[in-house]
Amino acid sequence: MSVHVADDHNGAADLPTLGGARGEALRFHEPVKLKGRKRFLQSLQRISSSPSLARLGRIPSSGYRAGGKASMSCVSLASSSSTYGQSYGNSYSSQTSVGFSTAPTSVAATPVPDAHPSDIQSRIRIVGQPLSAQAATIPVTAPLPTELRSVAKEIPLTVAPEVTNLNEDYFSKPILDVIPERKRRTIDFWDGMPYEIRIQILHYLQPWEVVRCSAVSRSWHKMCFDGQLWVNVDTHEYYRDISSTSLVKIMTTAGPFVRDLNLRGCAQLWERWASHGHAISNACRNLQNFSLEGCRIDRSSVHYFLLRNPRLVHINFCGVQAINNSAMKVIAQGCPLLKFLDVSWCNHVDAQGLHKVVQTCQKLKELKASETRGWNDKAFLLDLYKGNTLERLVIAHSDIDDEGLEVLLQGEDPEIDPLTDRAVVPPRKFRHLNLSRCHQLSDKGVKCLAHKVPQLAGLQVSNILSLTDDAFKYLFEDTPLLTHLDMEELEDITNSTLQCLARSRCASTLEHLNISYCENLGDTGMLPIIRRGQRLRSIDMDNTRISDLVLTEAAAQMRYRERSEPFGVPYWRDIDVVDLPPTRTVALHLTVYDCQNVTWTGIREIMCRNAESNRELIISLKCFYGYQDTVNEHMKRVKTGRLDSAQRLERKWAEYMIANEEAGVGGAGARRRRRRAREAAMVHADEEEGGPRAGRRRARSGGCVVM
Numbered sequence: 001m002s003v004h005v006a007d008d009h010n011g012a013a014d015l016p017t018l019g020g021a022r023g024e025a026l027r028f029h030e031p032v033k034l035k036g037r038k039r040f041l042q043s044l045q046r047i048s049s050s051p052s053l054a055r056l057g058r059i060p061s062s063g064y065r066a067g068g069k070a071s072m073s074c075v076s077l078a079s080s081s082s083t084y085g086q087s088y089g090n091s092y093s094s095q096t097s098v099g100f101s102t103a104p105t106s107v108a109a110t111p112v113p114d115a116h117p118s119d120i121q122s123r124i125r126i127v128g129q130p131l132s133a134q135a136a137t138i139p140v141t142a143p144l145p146t147e148l149r150s151v152a153k154e155i156p157l158t159v160a161p162e163v164t165n166l167n168e169d170y171f172s173k174p175i176l177d178v179i180p181e182r183k184r185r186t187i188d189f190w191d192g193m194p195y196e197i198r199i200q201i202l203h204y205l206q207p208w209e210v211v212r213c214s215a216v217s218r219s220w221h222k223m224c225f226d227g228q229l230w231v232n233v234d235t236h237e238y239y240r241d242i243s244s245t246s247l248v249k250i251m252t253t254a255g256p257f258v259r260d261l262n263l264r265g266c267a268q269l270w271e272r273w274a275s276h277g278h279a280i281s282n283a284c285r286n287l288q289n290f291s292l293e294g295c296r297i298d299r300s301s302v303h304y305f306l307l308r309n310p311r312l313v314h315i316n317f318c319g320v321q322a323i324n325n326s327a328m329k330v331i332a333q334g335c336p337l338l339k340f341l342d343v344s345w346c347n348h349v350d351a352q353g354l355h356k357v358v359q360t361c362q363k364l365k366e367l368k369a370s371e372t373r374g375w376n377d378k379a380f381l382l383d384l385y386k387g388n389t390l391e392r393l394v395i396a397h398s399d400i401d402d403e404g405l406e407v408l409l410q411g412e413d414p415e416i417d418p419l420t421d422r423a424v425v426p427p428r429k430f431r432h433l434n435l436s437r438c439h440q441l442s443d444k445g446v447k448c449l450a451h452k453v454p455q456l457a458g459l460q461v462s463n464i465l466s467l468t469d470d471a472f473k474y475l476f477e478d479t480p481l482l483t484h485l486d487m488e489e490l491e492d493i494t495n496s497t498l499q500c501l502a503r504s505r506c507a508s509t510l511e512h513l514n515i516s517y518c519e520n521l522g523d524t525g526m527l528p529i530i531r532r533g534q535r536l537r538s539i540d541m542d543n544t545r546i547s548d549l550v551l552t553e554a555a556a557q558m559r560y561r562e563r564s565e566p567f568g569v570p571y572w573r574d575i576d577v578v579d580l581p582p583t584r585t586v587a588l589h590l591t592v593y594d595c596q597n598v599t600w601t602g603i604r605e606i607m608c609r610n611a612e613s614n615r616e617l618i619i620s621l622k623c624f625y626g627y628q629d630t631v632n633e634h635m636k637r638v639k640t641g642r643l644d645s646a647q648r649l650e651r652k653w654a655e656y657m658i659a660n661e662e663a664g665v666g667g668a669g670a671r672r673r674r675r676r677a678r679e680a681a682m683v684h685a686d687e688e689e690g691g692p693r694a695g696r697r698r699a700r701s702g703g704c705v706v707m
Contacts, residue, residue, distance in 0.1 A: 010476040166527040195276050208238045225249060227257030234262040244268040246560070248276050255283025262291040264316075270296040277301035281308050291316035293342075299320060304329045318368070321346070325353030332356040339363050344370035344394065355380040358387065368394040370434075375400035381407040386424065394434040396460070402445030405435075409448045422451055432458040436486070439464065446471040451478045462488035469497045480658050481508035488540070489517045498525030507532040514540040516591070526550045530557055534564065542593035548602030551621075554590060558617045561587065584638065587617040593624070596679070600657045603627050604650060607634050611646040 034042055190198070202210055202224065212225035230250055235242065247269060251258070261284060265268065273280075281304035290305065290312055299322045306312070306327065312335045317323045323346045331338065338361040343349045351374025358364065358380070367390055374380070375398045384390060385408055400408075414423035430453045436439060441464055451454070456479045461467060467490050476482070485501075487493065498521060503506060510533050516520050522545035530536070530553045541550070590606075591596050603623055610618040611634070618638060621631050630653050637646035 013037060029133050055434035178549055184494070189689050196222075198223060199226060199322050202229055206238070207235075208241050211242060211250075225253040227254035230254035231257055232260040233258055234260065235266055236262055236264040239263075239265045239268075244272050248272055248280065251280045252283045254274070255280070256286060258284050259286060260289040262289070262316075264291055264293040265295070267294070267296055271627060273297050274299045278304060281305050281390045285309060287312055289314040290319050295316040295320060296322075299324070299327070302327055303330050310334050311337060313337055316340075316342040317346060318342045319345045321348070324348035325350065325356075328353030328357050332360040336360060337363060340366045342366075342368040343372065344368045346372070350374040351380045353379045355383065358383050362387065362389065364389055366390070366392040368392075369398070370394055370396040371398065373399055376404045378407055378412065382412060384408055385411045388429055392432040393430060394432075395438070396434050397437040399440060400435075400438055402442055402448075405441065405445040406448050409452050425452065427455070428453050429455060431455050432484075434458075434460040435464070436460045436462045437464070437482075439466075443468055443471040447474070450474040454478060455481060457481050460484075460486040462486045462490070465489075465491060469494055469500075470490045472497050473500060474502035480505040481509060483509055483511045485510065485512070486514045488514050489516060490515075491517075493518060494520045494526030498529055502528035502532045509535060509549040511535050511537045513538075513545060516540045516542045518544055521545060522597075523547055523549050527553055530554050534561060536588060538589040538591075540591045542591050542595065543563055544595060545597060546592065546595055547597035548599055548605070551590070551592070551602035552597065552605045554588060554619060555606050558609065558615070558619060560588060562616050584618050585616060586620045589622075591622045593622060598623065600627060600654075603631065604654055604657075607631065607646075607650045607653075610635070610638050611643050611650060613643055639642045686691055 044521070112153070202213070208229075210224050210229060214221045233250060233254075234265075235247070244266075247263075247266060251261070277298070277300065281301065284305070285308050287305075287309040287313055290309065291314075292302070293316050297320065302317075302320075302322060303326075307330060312331075315331065315335070315338065317327070323343060325348070328343075330351060331341070338357070341357060341361075343354070349369070349372055351372070354367070354369060354372070355377070355671075364387075372395070375395060381404055409428060410423040410425045414425050416422070417424050433449075433453070433456065435446075441461075443466070446461065446464075446467060447470070449459075449473070459475075459479075459482065461471075469492075472493070476498065487497075498515075501510075502525075507529065510529075513529065513533070513536065515526075526541065526544075526546050527550060529539075530550060534557075603621065606619050606621050609615065618635075620635065623631060630649070634646050634649050637643075637649065
């Protein structure tokens with residue numbers, strides 16, 4: 001058997017020959033153009049003959065010779081009887097091409113690299129063997145791909161090792177099946193949420209935050225100005241940060257839903273009332289609480305508001321200069337359900353306008369009319385007496401006198417009890433009465449309060465200079481519910497008034513006491529109050545004659561309060577107090593500014609008791625400005641639980657004060673300290689002996705001048 005190799009010349013392949021008898025060239029015929037199903041199968045055969053299918057796990061074409069070079073042609077030249085045995089004229093034969101494509105896309109100008117010696121076997125043919133025998137071993141066509149075959153059971157694919165070692169060209173690169181990335185479906189939870197739930201979520205935002213959210217989009221703008229969000233419009237916390245445009249938008253769009261409208265301090269609406277006043281009043285027709293405190297508004301807008309809201313219960317016009325008696329007339333005609341009215345510091349309102357309100361508003365319970373005039377009108381006061389519905393009356397700095405107060409409390413010409421010499425009248429319902437700075441009042445008028453206000457809880461009679469001890473002699477005995485007492489700047493009252501207060505039933509219920517600038521009050525009156533007042537929470541004693549004894553007694557009473565409530569919850573835990581970590585509570589606030597007899601010794605006593613390890617109740621102290629920084633730092637350490645640090649601060653401060661006193665005994669300031677000590681000793685002696693003595697008295701022998 002002889003074998004020879006066919007060579008390529010000028011880009012054309014020589015035809016194979018067998019021996020010499022059959023050495024003529026094979027003729028190539030133009031292939032028949034296929035259509036339909038046959039054309040589709042031809043395409044599949046061409047795909048199946050690609051060596052890239054071996055990398056994808058496909059079974060190679062049966063017409064592909066293992067060990068041969070890759071070919072894109074699916075035409076077999078082994079048999080002339082095959083329908084697809086012809087090749088394209090411009091392509092190389094799959095048997096004669098050395099590693100290059102013979103597809104129709106190949107052109108003659110494609111460069112052909114030199115064949116590697118290891119690839120010589122792809123161009124060897126056997127001489128002497130019949131051509132029919134070779135055709136029997138070579139498949140005629142390429143089979144269909146595996147995935148298109150109808151097989152019952154999947155057969156594992158195997159690839160010959162020679163195929164993986166083939167040299168790769170552009171057409172033999174593997175084709176990767178790229179799986180497109182699945183896009184995650186975005187869920188718009190906000191748009192898919194029910195509208196009612198979105199409104200409920202916006203309820204948790206502050207009003208100015210809702211206004212800022214309205215700028216997101218049109219849908220948000222519509223939702224943020226929904227009336228369900230603006231049932232209560234209270235601008236006293238953010239009136240500086242909100243514009244007049246936003247306020248008008250809120251009131252016009254959410255007007256029918258608004259129940260409480262508080263425009264306190266909204267001065268920016270001054271220019272808007274003229275242009276939008278009618279629109280706002282037409283929108284807000286269901287108001288129950290209405291406040292214009294400190295606002296600038298025209299009278300016509302106020303009248304429109306009042307006429308269109310007949311269900312008003314609470315009206316606050318404090319400090320509004322546009323309010324006058326005509327507005328009171330509109331209230332009397334259109335607000336029959338009114339219970340609260342505040343016209344304090346309205347200079348154009350007097351008793352004549354208030355009289356109309358009292359006549360028609362039978363449910364009025366609170367009336368605040370500070371700095372108003374006409375409180376000597378007997379007809380007006382008689383209507384208040386006959387109605388007897390007021391529970392809180394604030395007429396500070398008014399012109400009421402003793403006769404007017406008597407008419408208000410007991411009417412005109414009451415029946416007098418011959419045994420007790422008291423007026424027989426029904427008790428008044430006053431719970432809070434503010435008569436501060438009513439300079440026309442005297443002891444005669446305040447005495448009328450005795451036995452007529454049994455439910456009185458708060459009394460303010462500060463800065464009435466003509467009041468003495470006689471005004472309160474019988475008042476405290478018949479007010480067992482008294483909790484707030486303000487007697488500031490009553491210069492003529494003495495310690496006997498405080499002693500009378502300590503003996504009364506209201507001493508155990510008293511919570512707030514103000515005796516500032518009562519320069520005749522001292523330890524003799526305050527010590528019984530401290531001992532009896534177990535519910536005292538604040539005492540203002542600045543500029544009085546109290547000494548360190550009051551501070552020491554107050555510190556001791558805190559320990560007694562802790563022991564007096566061994567079972568149950570103490571009263572100070574369910575009232576307005578400040579809980580401090582971990583278990584300390586500020587139960588008493590003391591104010592002792594400008595008290596000449598209070599020294600650093602009393603301040604140290606308070607600090608020492610606050611820093612004890614087993615204390616639950618502590619005292620907050622406001623004192624001389626030279627000591628206040630140390631007291632604040634000590635209180636800060638006690639609040640945070642650093643008791644060792646607080647005790648160390650109190651110790652160092654005491655050592656510093658002692659060193660300063662010892663250094664200044666004979667130095668600068670010694671004469672001033674001796675004079676203050678002498679005055680303190682004289683004050684204490686005067687209190688014990690019943691009153692001050694004229695002239696200068698000598699210090700007692702046997703006592704220390706400094707202490």
